[in-house]
Amino acid sequence: MNETITSSQFVFVTIAVTALVVLGIWSMWTGYYWLTAFMAGILVTGLFFTRILYNLARHLYTGVIESSKGTLEFSFPYKSHAQQESARLRQVTAAHNSSSSQQAAKKIQELEIMLKEHDLLNEHLQDINSQLEMVVTERTAALERSHAARRNLIANISHDLRTPITLIQGYTETLLDGIASTPEDQLKYLNLIHARVLRLNRLIQELFDLNQLESGQLSLRIQPVSATNLARSIYEKYETDTQNANLSVKFISPDSEPQLYPKDDTIYADPDRIERVFSNLLTNSIRHTMPGGTIYIGVRFRRLPSAPEKIAALFFVQDTGDGIAEEDLPFVFNRYYQSPHRDGCKHSGSGLGLAIAKEIVTAHNGQIWVESQLHEGTTFTFSLPLAAPSF
Ligand SMILES: Nc1ncnc2c1ncn2[C@@H]1O[C@H](COP(=O)(O)OP(=O)(O)O)[C@@H](O)[C@H]1O
Ligand SMILES: [Mg+2]
Incomplete structure (x- = not known):
């Protein structure tokens, strides 16, 4: 193309110069010099504009070719449609690239947050896991303790049942064989048999009660009773038993604290079950107090520290016996628990x-607790709320 234009230019310039020379000769011949000067001016001006038009055409041509190839890299003053499209494409691509990198950064940030959350969750799971392991270990230990206690109980029960039965058998055979000939001897053996039968009866009753308690079948015959009268009647009932064990027994009357005596000392309770609680506490006191010791039975009235608007009857059994070691105190209410430190038993x-x-106390909405000093004595107290609490 360049060559074609160059040769056309050459032809055009040659023609123009030839025309000027011809016009010069003709004007000298004819004498029309002004016409020659005018024509020469037109030719020079034509040449000048031809140069501009040529350059313009050349740029246009190169632009079209380059943009069609997609390599538009020259500085052309007029932008073609393809150039504009290409520039727009570049802008869009750049914008797209920058928004893509922003999105990627956001995704990375989100991933980092997720990873941190995952780590936290993992730590939390590990905590729960170790807590579960501790619970399982504790439960396993408790289960083993319970199994061991049950095994102990079966061994104890077998022993406790067999011992009195063997003795009863021996005493009965003595009577049947006529070895105890005098009425005094016979009475003595009958009393021994009676004591063993009572012991057996108590043991069987305890097993029966425990079975009922474990299956939640403890039924209470609740009725309104005077707390003072209840405590006094129990004292009177067990006074002889306690004295038989060479122990002195005293009733601590609530009247000794008149300012703390309620207007109405009625409690709602099952008197037979409450007697059972007293009986268990007294049996223990008799068992753990050496002859010559003292047992106190009584009731007093106090406001509950946890609920001062309520007044409770506090029933207690206190002894001057061998006491309970401090390390045994938390376990004495556990089923099958027997203190290993019970020499005086x-x-x-x-x-x-x-x-x-x-x-039984819990079923009455009450509480029971123990205070004890080794070799000095023990006090068991249980509280039952008054029906109409006022002093
Ligand atoms: N008054 C008490 N004095 C000393 N120890 C006591 C007294 N009462 C209870 N204990 C201790 O508490 C344990 C549990 O008592 P308990 O449940 O009545 O069982 P048990 O009398 O059949 O042994 C007893 O074995 C004993 O070691
Ligand atoms: Mg007991």
């Missing part, structure tokens, strides 16, 4: 008495 029990007492 006169009889072996089943380890159920206090557990049963606690179940």
Whole structure:
């Protein structure tokens, strides 16, 4: 193209110069010099504009070719449609690229947050896991303790049942063989048999009660009773038993604190069950107090620290016995629990008495607790709320 234009230009310039020369000769010949000058001016001007038009045409041509190839890189003063499109494409691509990188950064940020959350969740799960392991270990230990206690109980019960039965058998055979010939001897053996039968009866009753408590079938015959009268009647009932064990027994009357005596000392309770609680506590006191000791039975009235608007009857059994070691105190109400430190013990029990007492008191919406000093004595107290609390 360049060559074609160059040769056309050459032809055009040659023609123009030839025309000027011809016009010059003709004007000298004819004498029309002004016409020659005018024509020469037109030719020069024509040449000048031809140069501009030529350059314009050349740029246009190159632009079209380059943009059609997609390599528009020259500085052309007039932008073609393809150039404009290409520039727009570049802008869109740049914008797209920048928005893509922003999105990628956002995604990375989100991923980092997710990873942190995942780590936290993992730590939390590990915590829960170790807590669960601790619970499982504790439960397993508790289960093992309970199994061991049950095994102990079966061994104890077998022993406790067999011992009195063997003795009863021996005493009965003595009577049948006529070895105890005098009425005094016979009475003595009958009393021994009676004591063993009572012991057996108590043990069987405890097992029966525990079975009922464990299956939640403890039924209470609730009725309004005077707390003072209830405590006094129990004292009178067990006074002889306690004295038989060479122990002195005293009733601590609530009247000794008149300012703390309520207007109405009625409680709602099952008197037979409350007697059972007293009986279990007294049996323990008799068992753990050496002859010559004292047992106190009584009731007093106090406002409950947890609910001062309520007044409770506090029933207690106190002894001057061998006491309970501090390390044993938290366990005495556990089923089958028997203190390993019980040197002064006169009889072996089943380890159920206090557990049963606690179940009965709890069923009456009461509380039971123990205070004890080793070798000095023990006090068991249980509280039952008054029906009409006012002093
Ligand atoms: N008054 C008390 N004095 C000393 N120890 C007591 C007294 N009462 C209870 N204990 C201790 O609490 C344990 C649990 O009592 P309990 O449940 O009645 O079972 P048990 O009398 O059959 O052994 C007893 O074995 C004993 O070690
Ligand atoms: Mg007991």
